[in-house]
Amino acid sequence: MTDILWIAVFAQMMMGAFDTIYHHEGTERLAWRQSQRVELALHGVRNLAYAVMFTALGWFEPKGLWAVALLALLAGELVITLWDFVEEDRTRHLPATERITHTLLTLNYGVILAMLVPWLVGLAGNETGLAPTYYGLMSWFCAVAAFGVIVSGLRDLAAARRTVRLTERDPASLVAALPAHQSVLVTGGTGFIGNRLVTALIAAGHNVTVLTRDRAKVVPLAAAGPVRCVTSLDEIASETLIDAIVNLAGEPISDTPWTKAKRLRIIRSRLETTYGIARLIERLDRKPAVLVSGSAIGWYGLRGDQPLTEANLGTPCFSRRVCVSWERAAKRAESLGVRTVYLRTGLVLDRSGGMLARLLAPFEFGLGGRFGDGWHWMSWIHRDDIVRLICHAIAKDELAGPVNAVAPEPVTNRRFTGALAAALSRPAMVSIPAWPLRVALGGFAEELLLSGQRVIPDAAMRSGFVFEYATIDAALAQIVGKPNREASNGVAVTYSVVAKA
Structure with missing residues (x-):
């Protein structure tokens, strides 16, 4: 040697x-x-x-x-x-x-x-x-x-x-609430939520147009069926028939620390696309029936243990500023006579992306644990349920305004990490203290990792939406492939708990 x-x-x-x-x-x-x-x-x-x-x-x-x-x-x-x-x-x-x-x-x-x-x-x-x-x-x-x-x-x-x-349900079944042969424009259709939505729409035979900056990202989606790709809304002719628009485009908010440049990209990417949608609606010969526009539960600010519904107001923070600006831009569609739903999304869970995907490896190796003291709230939703809720919002003519896209059971960070560890049959003992997160990540850590909102999906439940993954244990069991009686039997749980405003 x-x-x-x-x-x-x-x-x-x-x-x-x-x-x-x-x-x-x-x-x-x-x-x-x-x-x-x-x-x-x-x-x-x-x-x-x-x-x-x-x-x-x-x-x-x-x-x-x-x-x-x-x-x-x-x-x-x-x-x-x-x-x-x-x-x-x-x-x-x-x-x-x-x-x-x-x-x-x-x-x-x-x-x-x-x-x-x-x-x-x-x-x-x-x-x-x-x-x-x-x-x-x-x-x-x-x-x-x-x-x-x-x-x-x-x-x-x-x-x-x-x-x-690691099974996945037939994507076409996720959009069963929609009438047949809908024409849907999706911005952010190659992202974490949009990818699943577009795949489901295509599989169900709907006519889908995806707005993306990178055409190559649409190629995998085309495996499910025909899909139109545009890199600018100006490519859509005025005579194009669009039944619904789903606006999910925006700079990822949780992938890197919030530098000044990152904050500007987060806000500008959302506003530019949403204003562009308003201009498109204005020039279309036939306006779409509905716009489902993205937002987030950050709209409520940092509210501690207070249960929150769509009727609650918010407190100032960067997340709220982003969401308020985003929803205000989408209001232009309302003035044009288009029913508009503001989808205030919580933590979206799936093994293919989002925060949970980044946690699976450390938790599986026994290196997972709570952030800070772990008493802050996490309002979450399974990715399949948010796709179903988007289609529910499109189909329900009476549903408009803010809709909390979260499951009925918000959990504390302690409960979430315990449930994830249990689903993986691992301990969750490697906790991360708050102070190094604050020092290293600043506002990013304070708003996304160490604080949260206890949000209730009041509008969704009142409109008759049924969550297929209403409890954190059922959601995580399906995601990690662990047998769970509630999940494996396909039991959809409904909750009638409504927080007081």
């Missing part, structure tokens, strides 16, 4: 760790994607093979049949890697950083094989045995790497088995 070979092995360890942590666990979240069962199984087997190789190379000198066995393991790893490449290209679109990382890993592995294979071939001619050896720091690096890939490999194999439980 030469120094150059050890450098290549160390580089392989570091790049592999980066690929696993940043891509597989971070941006791509492969363990929670039903479509990646085969890829996860391949990753699991390959990681366990790496564990054997790191242990053998770091602490032993394999001779005779042991050297032959290690050569066979290297060849098998190469076959698995090529199979993995085919499976990745077949099932998902890899981001540029992952493609670059995989290319570097492949090239570096070729360097390792070019130096390691002749050494092992030479050792294969000796008498069979495992001679203990010690390479100083590199032996310990190999031990740490072996432990890491064993944990990652077992996790990937378990995740591959779990994929059969």
Whole structure:
């Protein structure tokens, strides 16, 4: 084992760790994607093979049949890697950083094989045995790497088995409330909520137009059926027939800290699109029947333990300023005679995105816990329920004004983290103190992580909407694929609790 070979092995360890942590666990979240069962199984087997190789190379000198066995393991790893490449290209679109990382890993592995294979071939001619050896720091690096890939490999194999439980309902059933053959314009149709809504509309045979800045993001949606893509509302002719508009476009509010530039993008992105919708409505020959425009429960400000309905007023904060400006812009549609619904959305739960998707990995590894003291409220809704509520708002002619898009059971952060840990069968003991969050993230942490609103969906329930995931336990059980009597039986729970204004 030469120094150059050890450098290549160390580089392989570091790049592999980066690929696993940043891509597989971070941006791509492969363990929670039903479509990646085969890829996860391949990753699991390959990681366990790496564990054997790191242990053998770091602490032993394999001779005779042991050297032959290690050569066979290297060849098998190469076959698995090529199979993995085919499976990745077949099932998902890899981001540029992952493609670059995989290319570097492949090239570096070729360097390792070019130096390691002749050494092992030479050792294969000796008498069979495992001679203990010690390479100083590199032996310990190999031990740490072996432990890491064993944990990652077992996790990937378990995740591959779990994929059969990560079921999703037929998307077309989510829009059953709509009349047939609706023409719907969706802004933000490639986002976390919009993606599911557009997929459901297309699957149900509706005519869908998506406003997006990136046409490439619409390509996966087209797999569900025909969809029209526009990059500007000016592309829509005045004679176009549009029955309903759903306005979900806007800069993500919870992906990065709220710098001054970020705050401006959050506000401007929402106002520009909403004012553009008003201009479109004004010039259409036939105006749409309804506009469902996005907002958020941040409209109410930071209200502590007070139960809040659509009748309550708000207190000043940045989130409220965003929501008030957004709703005020949408009011222009009202003046044009279009029924307008302001969808005040809470925390939307699903394994494919949003805050919950970022929490699944740390909680699954037993590193989850509450934020601060955990007594602040979290008003949430399952992603399928918010898609159903949007369609309910379109179909219900009498529904207008603010509508709280939250489930009937708001929970404290303590209750939420406890329920998530229980759904994953893990402890939730790694709490994050409030002060470092405030120091690092400022207003972002104060408004989104350490404070909240206790919001009741009064308008939705009074209009007859039935939540399919009314309790946090039922929602999380469905999301993580854990059997739950309430969720598995398809029981929809209704609540008649109405908070006092």
